[in-house]
Amino acid sequence: MGAGFGGIAVAAELLRHGLDDVTLLEAAPELGGTWFHNRYPGAACDVPSHLYSYSFAQPPSWPRLFSRRDEILRYARETADALGVTPRVVPDTTVTSCTWDEESRTWTVRGRRGGRAEERVADAVVLATGQLDKPAFPALEGLADFAGHSFHSARWDQDYDLRGKRVAVIGTGASAAQLVPEIAPLVDHLTVFQRTGNWFLPRPDRPVPAALDRALRLPWARRLWRRFLYHGIELITLCIRHPRTVGRVGALLSAAHMRCQLPDPELRRKAWPDYPFGCKRVLLSSDFLPALRRPNVELVTEPITRMTREGPITEDGRLHAVDCVIHATGFRTNTFMLPMAVRGRGGRSIEEAWARGARAHLGIMVPGFPSLFLMYGPNTNTSGGSVLFFLEAQAAYVRRALQLARRAGASALDVRPEVEEAGVEAVRARFSGTAWQSCSSWYRTPDGRDVANWPGYMGEYADRTREPEPADFRFLRPQAG
Ligand code: N01
Numbered sequence: 001m002g003a004g005f006g007g008i009a010v011a012a013e014l015l016r017h018g019l020d021d022v023t024l025l026e027a028a029p030e031l032g033g034t035w036f037h038n039r040y041p042g043a044a045c046d047v048p049s050h051l052y053s054y055s056f057a058q059p060p061s062w063p064r065l066f067s068r069r070d071e072i073l074r075y076a077r078e079t080a081d082a083l084g085v086t087p088r089v090v091p092d093t094t095v096t097s098c099t100w101d102e103e104s105r106t107w108t109v110r111g112r113r114g115g116r117a118e119e120r121v122a123d124a125v126v127l128a129t130g131q132l133d134k135p136a137f138p139a140l141e142g143l144a145d146f147a148g149h150s151f152h153s154a155r156w157d158q159d160y161d162l163r164g165k166r167v168a169v170i171g172t173g174a175s176a177a178q179l180v181p182e183i184a185p186l187v188d189h190l191t192v193f194q195r196t197g198n199w200f201l202p203r204p205d206r207p208v209p210a211a212l213d214r215a216l217r218l219p220w221a222r223r224l225w226r227r228f229l230y231h232g233i234e235l236i237t238l239c240i241r242h243p244r245t246v247g248r249v250g251a252l253l254s255a256a257h258m259r260c261q262l263p264d265p266e267l268r269r270k271a272w273p274d275y276p277f278g279c280k281r282v283l284l285s286s287d288f289l290p291a292l293r294r295p296n297v298e299l300v301t302e303p304i305t306r307m308t309r310e311g312p313i314t315e316d317g318r319l320h321a322v323d324c325v326i327h328a329t330g331f332r333t334n335t336f337m338l339p340m341a342v343r344g345r346g347g348r349s350i351e352e353a354w355a356r357g358a359r360a361h362l363g364i365m366v367p368g369f370p371s372l373f374l375m376y377g378p379n380t381n382t383s384g385g386s387v388l389f390f391l392e393a394q395a396a397y398v399r400r401a402l403q404l405a406r407r408a409g410a411s412a413l414d415v416r417p418e419v420e421e422a423g424v425e426a427v428r429a430r431f432s433g434t435a436w437q438s439c440s441s442w443y444r445t446p447d448g449r450d451v452a453n454w455p456g457y458m459g460e461y462a463d464r465t466r467e468p469e470p471a472d473f474r475f476l477r478p479q480a481g
Pocket of ligand 1: 044045046047132137138139140170171172173174175176178193194195196281304328329330331441442
């Protein structure tokens with residue numbers, strides 16, 4: 001389920017290894033996942049293009065060092081075409097439930113395509129619906145009372161003309177940091193509501209220099225360049241893991257960048273973060289802070305108390321009358337509630353299994369849900385790396401696990417609860433002392449459990465997932481008769 005980068009990775013991996021009875025059910029009209037949905041102005045990747053791409057599908061050339069949304073979506077389409085994935089995508093199909101059948105050792109997948117109900121039977125299911133798919137709106141009193149136009153950054157209204165309008169952007173995360181500089185020159189007035197400041201580093205985005213582009217056409221040079229970028233972005237994780245030492249250097253570099261971009265002390269004070277470097281996502285942007293200096297832009301740090309017909313009211317009693325409110329308020333993430341009902345062995349739902357918070361063995365398998373795999377599941381997000389690296393590791397793990405079951409003559413495999421428990425505890429323990437634990441963020445539950453991020457380096461995740469360990473599973477044989 002899901003034909004974004006996760007679904008494409010796993011389908012490509014299975015097809016390349018001769019597991020070719022693969023169907024991708026996608027709710028959207030086409031593949032691309034988050035890159036299909038997010039079409040706000042300035043949508044781009046803050047991970048360098050040569051790394052934000054599959055190792056097994058390296059294009060000979062990227063136009064920019066940091067690709068824009070259209071370029072990334074084109075890459076997803078071309079890769080899916082080249083690897084034979086596209087014909088297996090069934091678009092416009094919303095899966096409503098996945099139910100394990102103990103007798104047949106299969107999953108029944110129910111959904112709707114157009115107005116029609118559909119049912120399929122599968123030996124294994126992969127939930128590749130992502131962590132950043134369900135837009136979150138601020139929990140504000142009177143939200144529905146606003147009489148102007150409003151939409152979420154991840155569901156951009158392309159028919160609404162922002163030119164000459166008074167616009168409010170709520171939120172200053174990674175999405176807002178990209179869209180604010182793009183819309184600021186168009187609108188009459190822009191009010192940016194910030195609840196928490198961010199740490200920034202420059203995003204050296206530009207067309208790939210011609211000489212580098214020529215060199216990178218050589219496969220060995222491309223591999224070397226990817227290695228260089230890989231180790232470069234691992235430095236962010238190094239800072240987060242060691243906030244008292246290397247993290248201070250990261251904070252100093254970020255502070256220097258921010259001071260240069262915000263010469264006005266009052267604006268700087270308002271925009272400055274009040275938590276350690278790396279606790280929330282460090283934003284790579286060279287144009288968000290300068291956009292705040294524009295005469296038609298105001299940064300408001302007074303909390304919004306409620307929404308009215310005319311616009312938000314802040315704690316100081318001020319009404320911010322606007323024509324349009326853009327909610328750049330992120331996604332419903334840390335409950336991991338999947339967009340369909342999932343029932344495993346004994347009719348147990350995934351919500352029941354996750355009563356103590358979302359968790360999975362290596363972020364991929366949940367005990368009691370045989371041959372059900374998660375892509376980009378709990379504890380596999382990265383705030384300092386490339387998510388595609390994780391997705392590739394997960395895709396290979398899924399394929400190897402299915403081959404393991406096949407070799408064992410089993411119909412399905414179920415991860416042992418004690419293995420999952422030990423693994424999850426070890427992962428949680430690795431967060432101790434890191435910057436992630438020093439503030440609240442979408443990476444954590446409100447009661448402080450770290451459920452979204454991988455606590456270490458990308459290479460560690462690749463090592464842990466390299467080979468599924470047979471002793472970690474119960475193999476379910478076909479039922480007699
Ligand atoms: O969402 P966010 P996002 N009043 O949750 C604020 C990925 N991504 O869409 O920090 C006022 O980060 C909230 O405030 P606070 C990336 O993994 C990648 O920007 O909670 N403000 C915050 O400022 C990223 O981490 C790229 O105090 C309110 C903002 O809304 C993830 O997506 C590009 C509020 C939400 O920020 C999510 O990013 C874009 C309220 N009531 C996104 N409620 C790449 O380049 C919430 N906020 C790859």
